Amino acid sequence: MKTPVASxxxxxxxxxxxxxxxxxxxHLAVIISFFGLVMTGIPLHFSHTRWAQAIMRLHGGAxxxxxxHRVCAIITFGYFFTHIGSVFVRAARSDNWKSFFWGPNxxxxxxxxxxxxxxxxxxxxxxxxxPQFDRFSxxxxxxxxxxxxxxxxxxxxxxLLWFPEFFASFLPGWSFNLAxxxxxxxxxxxxxxxxxxxFFNGQLRPEKFxxxxxxxTGRARxxxxxxxxxxxxxxxxxxxxxxxxxxxxxxxxxxxxxxIAGMSLVALGFSLVVIIILTALFAH
Amino acid sequence: xxxxxxxxxxxxxxxxxxxxxxxxPVIVRLFLAAFALLGVPGEAALAxxxxxxxxxxxxxxQEFLVGKADSPAEEAALHVPTDIFLGTSHDTVAxxxxxxxxxxxxxxxxxxxxxxxxxxxxxxxxxxxQSTHAANLEDADDAPDCMECHGIHVVYDSDNRVSPxxxxxxxxxxxxxxTDSTIIAxxxxxxxxxxxxxxxxHFWEGAHGRGLSKAGLVSSATCSSCHHxxxxxxxxxxxxTLHRDNVIATCGECHLGVLETYMPSAHGVALVxxxxxxxxxxxxxxxxxxxxxxxxxxxxxxxxxxxxxxxxTCHQSLYDSYRGTYHGKVSQLGYGRTARCSDCxxxxxxxxxxxxxxxxxxxxxxxxxxQCHAKASEKFVEYYSHGDFxxxxxxxxxxxxxxxxxxxxxxxxxxxxxxxxxxxxxxxVERSSPPAVETQEKEQ
Numbered sequence: 130m131k132t133p134v135a136s137x138x139x140x141x142x143x144x145x146x147x148x149x150x151x152x153x154x155x156h157l158a159v160i161i162s163f164f165g166l167v168m169t170g171i172p173l174h175f176s177h178t179r180w181a182q183a184i185m186r187l188h189g190g191a192x193x194x195x196x197x198h199r200v201c202a203i204i205t206f207g208y209f210f211t212h213i214g215s216v217f218v219r220a221a222r223s224d225n226w227k228s229f230f231w232g233p234n235x236x237x238x239x240x241x242x243x244x245x246x247x248x249x250x251x252x253x254x255x256x257x258x259x260p261q262f263d264r265f266s267x268x269x270x271x272x273x274x275x276x277x278x279x280x281x282x283x284x285x286x287x288x289l290l291w292f293p294e295f296f297a298s299f300l301p302g303w304s305f306n307l308a309x310x311x312x313x314x315x316x317x318x319x320x321x322x323x324x325x326x327x328f329f330n331g332q333l334r335p336e337k338f339x340x341x342x343x344x345x346t347g348r349a350r351x352x353x354x355x356x357x358x359x360x361x362x363x364x365x366x367x368x369x370x371x372x373x374x375x376x377x378x379x380x381x382x383x384x385x386x387x388x389i390a391g392m393s394l395v396a397l398g399f400s401l402v403v404i405i406i407l408t409a410l411f412a413h
Numbered sequence: 414x415x416x417x418x419x420x421x422x423x424x425x426x427x428x429x430x431x432x433x434x435x436x437x438p439v440i441v442r443l444f445l446a447a448f449a450l451l452g453v454p455g456e457a458a459l460a461x462x463x464x465x466x467x468x469x470x471x472x473x474x475q476e477f478l479v480g481k482a483d484s485p486a487e488e489a490a491l492h493v494p495t496d497i498f499l500g501t502s503h504d505t506v507a508x509x510x511x512x513x514x515x516x517x518x519x520x521x522x523x524x525x526x527x528x529x530x531x532x533x534x535x536x537x538x539x540x541x542x543q544s545t546h547a548a549n550l551e552d553a554d555d556a557p558d559c560m561e562c563h564g565i566h567v568v569y570d571s572d573n574r575v576s577p578x579x580x581x582x583x584x585x586x587x588x589x590x591x592t593d594s595t596i597i598a599x600x601x602x603x604x605x606x607x608x609x610x611x612x613x614x615h616f617w618e619g620a621h622g623r624g625l626s627k628a629g630l631v632s633s634a635t636c637s638s639c640h641h642x643x644x645x646x647x648x649x650x651x652x653x654t655l656h657r658d659n660v661i662a663t664c665g666e667c668h669l670g671v672l673e674t675y676m677p678s679a680h681g682v683a684l685v686x687x688x689x690x691x692x693x694x695x696x697x698x699x700x701x702x703x704x705x706x707x708x709x710x711x712x713x714x715x716x717x718x719x720x721x722x723x724x725x726t727c728h729q730s731l732y733d734s735y736r737g738t739y740h741g742k743v744s745q746l747g748y749g750r751t752a753r754c755s756d757c758x759x760x761x762x763x764x765x766x767x768x769x770x771x772x773x774x775x776x777x778x779x780x781x782x783x784q785c786h787a788k789a790s791e792k793f794v795e796y797y798s799h800g801d802f803x804x805x806x807x808x809x810x811x812x813x814x815x816x817x818x819x820x821x822x823x824x825x826x827x828x829x830x831x832x833x834x835x836x837x838x839x840x841x842v843e844r845s846s847p848p849a850v851e852t853q854e855k856e857q
Binding site: 172173174176177181182185186190191192249250252253255268271290293294297298299300301302303305306307309310311314315317318321322325326329330334335336 | 736738739741742743745746747748750751786787788789790792793794795796797800802808810811814815818819821822825826829830832833835836837838839840841842844
């Protein structure tokens with residue numbers, strides 16, 4: 130059998146569920162809205178360049194660009210609050226609601242995460258083995274909380290700029306200057322982070338290259354889980370939950386589309402980063 | 414190319430301001446007096462005035478003229494029946510008023526001379542004599558004299574629809590030479606791109622040209638409205654109506670309202686006082702923003718956007734700070750539905766910030782911003798339209814926000830960039846080393 134291109138589908142063992150359908154859907158909403166926001170917002174940051182002007186024309190101009198940006202903003206607020214709501218609903222329905230807010234299954238940073246960071250750097254210098262991750266590694270948690278921070282900061286400043294007349298009823302006018310700086314720079318940070326660090330951690334590092342579709346299909350092979358999240362695998366094994374996590378292999382169409390989407394988005398995002406870096410170096 | 418749809422129509426003769434009747438030779442006055450005594454109605458029969466009747470004896474008779482000149486063309490030129498003057502501006506002018514030198518008798522010899530037009534049209538003559546046309550006519554014999562534009566015998570006033578100098582015909586008249594490759598080649602190295610040829614093309618695309626061709630406005634500016642009908646000179650010539658010192662008055666002749674707004678504006682005052690910028694740039698005049706010939710409709714987005722650049726040539730730091738704002742970025746991307754310089758500062762009535770009549774004086778800001786932001790309030794207009802986050806003194810809040818964001822950006826990328834790079838290197842190192850060693854290391 131040929132080795133699958135996606136790292137999540139390589140190796141031995143049955144497929145195990147990693148992400149719920151809701152989380153897969155929300156991540157897709159994040160992708161769509163994020164790319165929409167980036168593509169319609171970034172031209173403003175680099176308005177002096179030809180490429181920014183070309184992207185604007187591609188969207189059909191400033192008006193439609195602004196419209197797409199606002200639609201994507203609504204999607205962003207939508208997935209943001211859907212997720213928060215879902216966390217509380219899932220916690221309420223769960224036998225062990227505390228596990229959502231503390232412990233190996235939680236997104237809340239744990240003392241182990243701090244130890245893992247140190248362990249990771251030790252490993253970088255060849256001074257020990259790499260850390261063994263549970264359900265979520267510290268860098269995955271960082272990505273997760275970065276969205277919280279990002280949506281709050283970019284979303285908040287964006288609302289200010291969307292409804293300036295309303296906000297000026299109790300805020301001074303210069304808060305829009307402030308909002309512009311924060312919105313733009315935080316957006317630049319977000320896109321730079323997603324398109325380099327997140328993509329590296331998620332897809333481009335040698336272990337995962339060229340693509341990892343676990344977030345799209347929601348499942349990965351046991352071997353992948355043992356490598357990436359060994360502690361979680363062992364826990365499930367110990368607690369006898371492996372059979373319960375077992376799911377059928379992703380359908381061919383889902384798998385193919387996931388690979389295509391993953392690789393195209395990385396290519397698109399990475400190209401944009403290259404263009405931005407070249408602009409910063411040569412066109413300022 | 415866009416051009417006027419010229420359809421000569423019936424004309425209504427309007428008396429000229431200049432009255433040639435006051436300049437008639439004595440002999441003509443006597444004839445006229447005689448006719449008056451005979452009771453012949455004067456003006457209607459002027460083409461039949463005795464002097465002309467005499468001329469008609471020969472010059473209305475085509476057959477008679479055969480063999481009287483060296484060539485058929487010259488013979489044709491001699492054929493001038495006086496009834497062609499009927500309805501023209503010269504229908505009260507006798508042949509002998511322009512043609513002299515044949516003594517008292519006829520048939521006369523060939524020594525007849527034409528007197529210069531400026532002997533009656535004094536001012537036009539003086540103006541034309543200073544023009545580039547006059548100079549080129551003398552040097553290269555390829556520039557127009559009076560008759561080239563106005564016609565030889567059949568001469569109408571410019572407000573007569575059939576006159577070649579009527580506004581709806583005049584541009585074609587100028588274009589005749591100014592798009593002629595042979596003539597252009599004499600004066601320009603690159604005839605196809607020459608200012609003269611391009612000027613005509615651009616004119617029809619501009620607001621004035623479209624005013625003529627699309628709206629059919631006779632009040633729309635033609636070549637001569639700006640370049641002066643007779644004193645045609647390059648704009649850098651001090652005597653030109655388009656010279657910096659004169660162009661305000663030239664445009665203001667039609668755009669009086671703009672002139673009245675401009676003169677008391679900061680720019681107008683600076684112009685009158687000859688105030689210059691530190692770089693030595695003078696105050697802007699009409700043609701600095703409204704580019705020659707291609708005078709675009711100010712509603713045209715592309716033009717409006719390009720004017721921002723024009724303002725920036727003097728107001729560099731304000732331009733830069735504007736480009737840093739949302740307004741400036743949207744306009745830089747090429748979209749006009751955002752505030753440009755003139756939207757806030759007005760186009761012609763730009764005044765200093767501390768002038769209470771200025772559109773951007775604090776007392777007027779709410780009204781100015783409300784043009785776009787309907788519910789703009791006192792707090793709303795506290796927005797820094799030229800806020801510059803690199804300017805720590807004037808905008809400390811923006812500066813420190815920017816410092817914070819930059820630190821965050823550099824910090825995040827610094828940490829995770831290092832993280833990713835080291836991870837990448839480590840994985841490659843592990844993969845290249847034998848698995849046995851790796852296991853050993855781990856066990857240690």
